[in-house]
Amino acid sequence: MHRLALAHVDLADKIAGNFARRTTHPFDDLRQLAVIGLLKAAARFDGTGGRSFRPYARTYANGEITHYLRDHGFAIKVPPSWRDLYASGQKLLREGLPPDAVPERLGVTEERWREIKEACSITVIALQPDT
Numbered sequence: 121m122h123r124l125a126l127a128h129v130d131l132a133d134k135i136a137g138n139f140a141r142r143t144t145h146p147f148d149d150l151r152q153l154a155v156i157g158l159l160k161a162a163a164r165f166d167g168t169g170g171r172s173f174r175p176y177a178r179t180y181a182n183g184e185i186t187h188y189l190r191d192h193g194f195a196i197k198v199p200p201s202w203r204d205l206y207a208s209g210q211k212l213l214r215e216g217l218p219p220d221a222v223p224e225r226l227g228v229t230e231e232r233w234r235e236i237k238e239a240c241s242i243t244v245i246a247l248q249p250d251t
Contacts, residue, residue: 124165125158128177132158135181143189143203144210144240153188157181198239206240209233 132154140147161180165173198206209222217225223233 122159122162124173125155125162125177128158128174129155131174131177132181135178135185139185139189142207144207145189150185153184154181157184160184202236202239205233206236209236 132151136147136150136154139145139150143150157180158177161173161177164180165171165176167173205226205228209226212222212225213219223230226233228236
């Protein structure tokens with residue numbers, strides 16, 4: 121089972137890379153989720169009937185990441201274009217671009233960049249009820 125999953129780690133890398141480019145989540149974290157998906161797929165895979173493991177595993181790896189992002193994603197509905205711009209802006213900042221240069225590099229106004237940052241950086245904190 122584990123051998124089957126490990127033989128396809130390149131698939132986890134590819135899927136994690138696709139998500140890492142579109143989100144602000146680190147590649148390594150997403151890769152771990154994709155590998156968990158591969159392991160779950162390997163545990164459930166039935167290769168009878170000539171079925172191929174890769175398409176089956178891709179579904180599980182994508183599912184692990186999308187469930188994580190859904191559960192740990194944005195608190196409000198944010199347009200996909202804004203999420204992409206926010207992720208690109210965060211990447212530019214990590215690469216050392218000065219914060220005041222980000223809007224121009226992304227082709228948006230400073231006001232729009234401020235709106236995007238506010239919308240995309242809201243986090244949800246779950247409070248436990250008092251018992």
